Amino acid sequence: MQALNTQALIAVIGAGAMGVGIAQVAAQAGHQVRLFDMRDGAAGEAIANIDRQLGKRVANGKLDAQDRADIVARLRPADSIEALADSHLVIEAIVENLEVKRGLFTQLETLCSADCILASNTSSLSITALAAGMQHPQRVVGMHFFNPAPVMALVEVVSGLATAPGIAQCVHSTAAAWGKKPVHTRSTPGFIVNRVARPFYAESLRALQEGAASSATLDALMREAGAFRMGAFELTDLIGHDVNYAVTCSVFNAYYNDMRFQPSLVQKELVDAGHLGRKSGQGFYSYAADAAKPAADELSAASQVESCVLEGSLGAAQGLIERIKAAGVKVIERDGSGVLRVGDAVVALSDGRMACQRSLQDGHRNLVLLDLAKDYSKATRIGLACAQNTSREALDQVVSLLARCSIKSSLLADIPGLAVMRTVAMLANEAADAALHNVGTPTDIDLAMCAGVNYPMGPLAWADEIGLPAVLQTLDNLQRAYGEERYRPSLLLRRKVAEGSRFHD
Structure with missing residues (x-):
């Protein structure tokens, strides 16, 4: 018409x-x-x-x-x-x-x-x-x-x-x-945007609650690695915690307390305290006239790295290799399981497992996990996590390599999926469920998230780019780590992986 x-x-x-x-x-x-x-x-x-x-x-x-x-x-x-x-x-x-x-x-x-x-x-x-x-x-x-x-x-x-x-x-x-x-x-409750966007806030709030990093560090990773315009804490301070928390509660209640939409106790405490964000002068950050915004945590390194060894492919992080080469570091390439050896360190892209768990299961000493970045050729910061037995010297070598590529390193506690990877996987998962339930087409869902909340890429197109098997593996590992329904993979995602297809084929 x-x-x-x-x-x-x-x-x-x-x-x-x-x-x-x-x-x-x-x-x-x-x-x-x-x-x-x-x-x-x-x-x-x-x-x-x-x-x-x-x-x-x-x-x-x-x-x-x-x-x-x-x-x-x-x-x-x-x-x-x-x-x-x-x-x-x-x-x-x-x-x-x-x-x-x-x-x-x-x-x-x-x-x-x-x-x-x-x-x-x-x-x-x-x-x-x-x-x-x-x-x-x-x-x-x-x-x-x-x-x-x-x-x-x-x-x-x-x-x-x-x-x-x-x-x-x-x-x-x-x-x-x-x-x-x-x-x-x-x-349906939340339509597209207010439903699919819930994990963007929820995963940063959970990471903060678990002591993974400071709010400033997590926000910086979402901006500088994930290419989002704002991190979750900056954005909820802008929206108002009373408003954002109320929407989360509304969606949670409307879906009969489905744990995917569980509200955060961290945010509830801010609301209870009247710390509503910019409009009250205090949220995750202070907005007093003389307040300085806290800086993100950043590692420094003293090592010098001149070469590294790539075994197989780093998957969605493969773009980092070209940046390493452009920085003048020699990259020796050979077959393998998808790791980058930097001095004593073994570097791999997060797959949703904790570093300590992956080190034990895969037999890697000095394991350092990389977080996801939207574009490794442009990212200015990347999150890292280590197994407990990873030496400071090995971590230092990884930080030095990234610094040579003009990439800042922020260390996270050893949580499953780190920051950007778990957030993007959960956004894609919720978008997949919305498509499964005919809330919108994959094209409309991705358009809504880009045009409505300024995401750098539609979550389903982003999942296609990462590779649906890698997204499913991340979610499966998150669910196993937490033992919660919150991280259950969407049936549509499982179907697409089984078919060998994509959301936007």
Whole structure:
């Protein structure tokens, strides 16, 4: 079904940050927009604020003055909800309360024409539940924008049990016409993004709880090795721990306490203390005016490494070898089990086992495990873990080799999967389960995670790049190490490995 043309009147209910942003997006796309809020004067104030923000863009040379005037001219406050009766699409962005939203939709159903689409910007409520009891539930759909709506590209188009496929497609096409990147998803808890993103926070929180490294070190690894824009602790401080913890609890409860979504006691303690992040001045980091952000831990080395021996392939870390060669280090290559010998050290990419366990099982002395990096040719920091019997001299040789490649080394406690590897494996696993349950296609799931939360790569495409057997092995080893259902591999991942296929074949 085609997008609504620009002659279609768009109504937005709720003049908070999300409603105002959505109204601006629709007006910028050429639609006449009516903005309504129950609070007297709120809609008019919101439009005036849009005008001021657009004025800043004009002053910065990012927007033409006439375009600003045209956009603002298309925005009008509505004095009453009855003034929205001739709308073609109504998008509500009011309080996240099921009964309040239901009441609004019931009222709109009596006001608007039968072909008017009723959309909810809800981030967590069931579209099926919102439409239940309505005379025409087929026209109710989710249209979940991300904040700030004029900037963020993603729109999750959410179909409830009764949503007509043509309605969902019309909204999808309309969002695309508005310059957004829409994805289709079913009305399941968390939709795509708020479900699939849970491991990003959860694995860093667990690593911190287990004393693997400091929050600053773990954040630095996610940025400098994983290529994420922010680490989990920086990001939750920005979001607000009350908000992030509440979403995790909501998803956990909605999935009947599935341990994959278990909330963190570390984060709960911050919430209980009122340490909510930036907005309270204290979270994992202090935001006081005179506070300095703590530095990530970094190893130094005194050794000089001129050569190393590669036995087999390092798998997803093979790109590191070209960087080592470019640094002038001689690499002797021969057949083997996939390790790099650096002086006395044996270096291998993490496979989800602890270094102490792998040293014992594989018979390696002086074992040093490498964490995953998104791109070993560009990574500026890599996490390492050692078996207890690894000598300081052997570790020093590995650190020296990485330093010669301009890579910083951060030592983690000997935890399964280190930091980036376990996080990416768990993100891919949750994305695989979402695809298995028809929450979204692999393509839409990857697009949602890139456009909605700025991941450097979709988790399913990333798993394809690492190699699905390696991801499955990591998860199997994590599950064995912890003995928890939290790390159970997705059936779809197991199937793909058995078939010898990929998520994006």
